[in-house]
Amino acid sequence: MFKPKGRFPSKPAPRSASTGPKKGGNDGGEKSLPYGLIYKQNYISAREKAEIMAYLKTLYPIWEMRYSKNNPPPENQKQRPLLRPVYWLGNWQFACLNYYHPPKGIYNRCVTAEGYPPILEYLIQKIEALVHDTYAPRDIPRGWHLNTCLINYYGDQIGEDGKKNDCARVGEHKDFEPGPVASISFGERAFFQFVSSQGTESKSNAVFQQWLEDSSLQIFGGDKFKKHLFHRVQRVDRKSGDSFPLNEISNFETRRINFTFRYVPDEHITPFHRLSAEAKEDVQGYMEKLAEHSDFFKEELSK
Numbered sequence: 001m002f003k004p005k006g007r008f009p010s011k012p013a014p015r016s017a018s019t020g021p022k023k024g025g026n027d028g029g030e031k032s033l034p035y036g037l038i039y040k041q042n043y044i045s046a047r048e049k050a051e052i053m054a055y056l057k058t059l060y061p062i063w064e065m066r067y068s069k070n071n072p073p074p075e076n077q078k079q080r081p082l083l084r085p086v087y088w089l090g091n092w093q094f095a096c097l098n099y100y101h102p103p104k105g106i107y108n109r110c111v112t113a114e115g116y117p118p119i120l121e122y123l124i125q126k127i128e129a130l131v132h133d134t135y136a137p138r139d140i141p142r143g144w145h146l147n148t149c150l151i152n153y154y155g156d157q158i159g160e161d162g163k164k165n166d167c168a169r170v171g172e173h174k175d176f177e178p179g180p181v182a183s184i185s186f187g188e189r190a191f192f193q194f195v196s197s198q199g200t201e202s203k204s205n206a207v208f209q210q211w212l213e214d215s216s217l218q219i220f221g222g223d224k225f226k227k228h229l230f231h232r233v234q235r236v237d238r239k240s241g242d243s244f245p246l247n248e249i250s251n252f253e254t255r256r257i258n259f260t261f262r263y264v265p266d267e268h269i270t271p272f273h274r275l276s277a278e279a280k281e282d283v284q285g286y287m288e289k290l291a292e293h294s295d296f297f298k299e300e301l302s303k
């Protein structure tokens with residue numbers, strides 16, 4: 001991983017008594033949140049946002065398919081592209097490898113990827129400290145650190161006829177990486193819900209919902225919000241007119257970018273050349289695509 005090079009303090013400033021954490025708290029004089037949830041408006045400063053935006057311009061997100069030759073769709077499903085382009089840091093959980101899913105789905109799912117740029121390293125140190133100050137030790141697994149980042153690009157797909165198809169949403173799911181997950185949002189705000197689900201037959205009930213605003217930090221952890229409830233993004237506003245052009249992807253109009261930081265135990269992250277033959281075959285094409293613009297992926301392919 002890259003290390004901070006001095007433009008940002010190498011360690012977050014110590015918290016004073018008055019700015020210290022409140023259990024399950026949030027900022028901005030809003031009503032306090034239940035244990036397990038943190039929400040901080042304007043957590044990312046204008047300078048930090050500018051640095052992250054400059055970094056995003058260097059990335060070439062890809063559009064993955066959900067299934068592959070060695071992981072074909074189950075009987076009731078069809079092959080399909082994901083709803084949005086993505087980029088992963090730390091390790092890449094290719095959709096066709098079925099994502100990290102302990103206790104059984106551990107190996108051949110998380111492929112070593114590029115490290116964080118200094119600005120994200122810096123923010124992650126601060127966020128990890130906040131987690132340790134806020135959550136009970138039982139909710140922070142041994143060795144927990146935010147070594148994995150999924151960057152999701154939300155917006156409209158643009159058809160050949162120029163018609164826009166809004167796919168700025170995520171269906172209900174759980175993140176199975178152990179411990180708290182931290183999420184940073186940019187652009188238009190998103191309507192985010194935690195839901196209880198009784199399966200596909202009945203409607204899910206929203207248990208807690210909130211808007212995730214530009215430059216905000218959300219953290220969810222603990223049994224209720226991380227293990228028991230599902231979460232989803234219902235919709236993304238189009239009020240502020242924010243738009244983020246993507247390198248090489250022209251049939252998509254991005255209006256929100258979200259980073260979710262998670263923890264995958266380091267021993268479950270596999271370099272490309274050590275994957276099983278089937279997993280290698282399934283992701284070879286994606287690795288080649290990534291290598292077109294990344295020395296890191298070029299090097300991984302050459303091993």
Ligand SMILES: O=C(O)CCC(=O)C(=O)O
Pocket residue numbers: 150152170175183190192212231232233258260
């Ligand atoms: O975009 C968001 O706010 C949430 C993303 C999410 O649920 C996920 O990446 O698992």
